Amino acid sequence: MHAEAVVRKPLVTGGKTVHDVTEDICIRVEQAPAKSWYAAMAVSLALLGYGAYAVFTLVWEGIGSWGLNKTVGWAWDITNFVWWVGIGHAGTLISAILLLFRQRWRMSINRAAEAMTIFAVICALQFPLLHMGRPWIGAIWALPLPNTYGSLWVNFNSPLLWDVFAISTYFSVSLVFWYIGLVPDFATIRDRATGLSKKIYGTLALGWDGAAKTWSRYETVALVLAGLATPLVLSVHTIVSFDFATSVIPGWHTTIFPPYFVAGAIFSGFAMVLTLMIVTRRVYKLEDYITIEHISLMNIIIMVTGSIVGVAYITELFIAWYSGVEGEQYAFFNRALGPYWWAYASMMTCNVISPQLFWFKKIRTSIAATFVISIIVNIGMWFERFVIIVTSLHRDFLPSSWAMFYPTWVDVGVYIFTFGLFFTCFFAFAKFFPVINMAEVKSIIKATGEKKK
Amino acid sequence: MSDGNKNFVLGVFDDEDVLLKAIAQVRQGGVKIHEVFSPFPVHGIDDVLGYKRSRLSIAAFLFGLLGTTLALTMQIGMMTVDWPMIVGGKDFLPFPTFIPVTFELTVLLGAFGMVGTFFVVSDLKPWAKPRIFDLRITDDKHIVAVDLDKNNMSEADIKKALADAGAQEVNNKQFD
Numbered sequence A: 001m002h003a004e005a006v007v008r009k010p011l012v013t014g015g016k017t018v019h020d021v022t023e024d025i026c027i028r029v030e031q032a033p034a035k036s037w038y039a040a041m042a043v044s045l046a047l048l049g050y051g052a053y054a055v056f057t058l059v060w061e062g063i064g065s066w067g068l069n070k071t072v073g074w075a076w077d078i079t080n081f082v083w084w085v086g087i088g089h090a091g092t093l094i095s096a097i098l099l100l101f102r103q104r105w106r107m108s109i110n111r112a113a114e115a116m117t118i119f120a121v122i123c124a125l126q127f128p129l130l131h132m133g134r135p136w137i138g139a140i141w142a143l144p145l146p147n148t149y150g151s152l153w154v155n156f157n158s159p160l161l162w163d164v165f166a167i168s169t170y171f172s173v174s175l176v177f178w179y180i181g182l183v184p185d186f187a188t189i190r191d192r193a194t195g196l197s198k199k200i201y202g203t204l205a206l207g208w209d210g211a212a213k214t215w216s217r218y219e220t221v222a223l224v225l226a227g228l229a230t231p232l233v234l235s236v237h238t239i240v241s242f243d244f245a246t247s248v249i250p251g252w253h254t255t256i257f258p259p260y261f262v263a264g265a266i267f268s269g270f271a272m273v274l275t276l277m278i279v280t281r282r283v284y285k286l287e288d289y290i291t292i293e294h295i296s297l298m299n300i301i302i303m304v305t306g307s308i309v310g311v312a313y314i315t316e317l318f319i320a321w322y323s324g325v326e327g328e329q330y331a332f333f334n335r336a337l338g339p340y341w342w343a344y345a346s347m348m349t350c351n352v353i354s355p356q357l358f359w360f361k362k363i364r365t366s367i368a369a370t371f372v373i374s375i376i377v378n379i380g381m382w383f384e385r386f387v388i389i390v391t392s393l394h395r396d397f398l399p400s401s402w403a404m405f406y407p408t409w410v411d412v413g414v415y416i417f418t419f420g421l422f423f424t425c426f427f428a429f430a431k432f433f434p435v436i437n438m439a440e441v442k443s444i445i446k447a448t449g450e451k452k453k
Numbered sequence B: 001m002s003d004g005n006k007n008f009v010l011g012v013f014d015d016e017d018v019l020l021k022a023i024a025q026v027r028q029g030g031v032k033i034h035e036v037f038s039p040f041p042v043h044g045i046d047d048v049l050g051y052k053r054s055r056l057s058i059a060a061f062l063f064g065l066l067g068t069t070l071a072l073t074m075q076i077g078m079m080t081v082d083w084p085m086i087v088g089g090k091d092f093l094p095f096p097t098f099i100p101v102t103f104e105l106t107v108l109l110g111a112f113g114m115v116g117t118f119f120v121v122s123d124l125k126p127w128a129k130p131r132i133f134d135l136r137i138t139d140d141k142h143i144v145a146v147d148l149d150k151n152n153m154s155e156a157d158i159k160k161a162l163a164d165a166g167a168q169e170v171n172n173k174q175f176d
Helices: A018-030 A037-062 A074-102 A102-108 A110-130 A135-141 A159-192 A195-204 A212-247 A257-283 A291-324 A326-337 A341-359 A367-396 A411-432 A438-448 B016-028 B045-047 B055-084 B094-121 B155-166
Strands: B005-013 B032-038 B142-147 B168-176
Touching: A018 A159, A018 A438, A037 A110, A037 A411, A074 A102, A074 A110, A074 A159, A074 A212, A074 A367, A074 A411, A102 A291, A102 A438, A102 B045, A110 A135, A110 A159, A110 A257, A110 A411, A135 A411, A159 A195, A159 A212, A159 A438, A159 B094, A212 A257, A212 A367, A212 B032, A212 B055, A212 B094, A212 B168, A257 A291, A257 A341, A257 A367, A257 B045, A257 B055, A291 A341, A326 A367, A341 A367, A341 A438, A367 B055, B005 B016, B005 B155, B016 B032, B016 B045, B016 B142, B032 B045, B032 B094, B055 B094, B142 B155, B155 B168
Parallel strands: none
Antiparallel strands: B005 B142, B005 B168, B032 B142
16 A cells, blocks of 8 residues: 655645645636736737747847857757757656656655756747748648658758657657646546636547546557657657768767766756746645755756766866867867857856755755755856857858858747747636646645644 | 446445455355456456556557567668768768667657557547546445346345445445
8 A cells, every 4th residue: 555655755745635725726727827827928028929920020120130150050040949849858857767766755746847858849840930931831841741842852861851750759759648647637627617708628628537447558658759759858859969960060979978968958858847847836826736846856956967967077078188179179279268158158057057056955955945956957057068069160160251140130039939839828828727737746645734744 | 438338336345455365265165256446456367357457568568669660760761761861970871879769769769659558448538438436446445246148147136245245335336
């Protein structure tokens, strides 16, 4: 029967019963949103609107409206793409890897983290799509479909095409994983709702009746999906890193990139989960479900992955020196001490030093400190991608073509567009969907509730 | 899932440990259980109900295999047979570069195939009209449904067996 080690802290506090879980979560969906929700949604829509104007300008005028030049042919577009994909990783990691490891603390946070994954990948997809110039054609050309020019196929030797398959598979599987988890909770809302809501949630619930046979199959599906998604999580950022690692550019073609990118992705993903969860738990008063213990455990993951990223930075420097290749050595010298030294210094400070503060329990269990550090980590991870991409390109093999990159308002605007898109989607999710996986949390109430131990 | 039966006796439980013991007890007493409904998955319920392990993982494997075959056929067909072209000094059959796409399609078809099979075998579809035995099933109660038409015991005996096993309430449920 249920047994839990005494050293484990309760995962649901406040002496909640199973019925309390239904009430606490469903009420957010059933009641009209608070004023703060409208305010947050208005800001998100304003960002989305401004960003949409930048996207329109980009499509209308072309990629020339970006600050790219002959030397720096990739800058904010791929930086933002890799950053958003990385952010998505925590959601699938929480649902898949932590499920396989039987980590029950994932249950209060997996729903929102998976939603974050979906929205982050949607944001990431904007960049490869828009950088094609004519996305309505480019999106089709990226797929292995017969075209009007005869037997001209996509190039399966290209890591950019591997990206198309990796990201689209990642997105689809994450979406399915998320939806499967939502079905029993939609049924709970359906059975409480009336009128149009009952019809909508009834359709979404797919006729879920809670039968033991269905639950048994459901658990098999969840476990096998986790087994399939676990290597997928690791493969996606590995494949994204191949965009660089399989090239010949000094500073890019390093074998450490796949694991280093995966660690960085989990690092930034957990930081974003924390940023969102700290706000969500406060606004929706979910302190009993997303406890200090949850925040502390996520901070430990940030600390570990931040340390892996730190070791990777140092390894890169060492290998550049040890390789004896002049171009490689210069690329790293230029990164640290060249004109973009400030970006490198920001990356080092944010990613290597700030997560080390989580060694201190007081900081690890402080909401305010966690919130600030989670944002610092995300800034640092953006700089990491910027440093890798721009500093490796701006001083290439020919000093005569050396150049600097300066973003235009369109570069900034398209980035803002994705922020608007992300937060609009997230706030809509927080209003219309159950933000906490009720069925899963109910299953641990007895085993980990503070009064029931 | 509807199988046309109309008359049921429902035993209502709110504790999963009591429920597991009760299922074993009433089955031992000769009561045939139609189905048990829960708001969350109860571990160990498959064993006490005598359910066999789901074969959905086999479906996932077979669909994954289909994905692998499809990916390799597509890539070899396009890059090696239909339009052989040396790109970046790689061979006409650059097998290592086929691995990422093969892996992704294996996962994609495995996941979608398994989930699709799950929806079909569990009769989950957007237009489904489930028979709801008790609205509290999706809230906080576990319901043991016993089909009166499929049991040789009297209604009173079934109710007594459920009550003796620890049911908080024993109710009748009729469907039209």
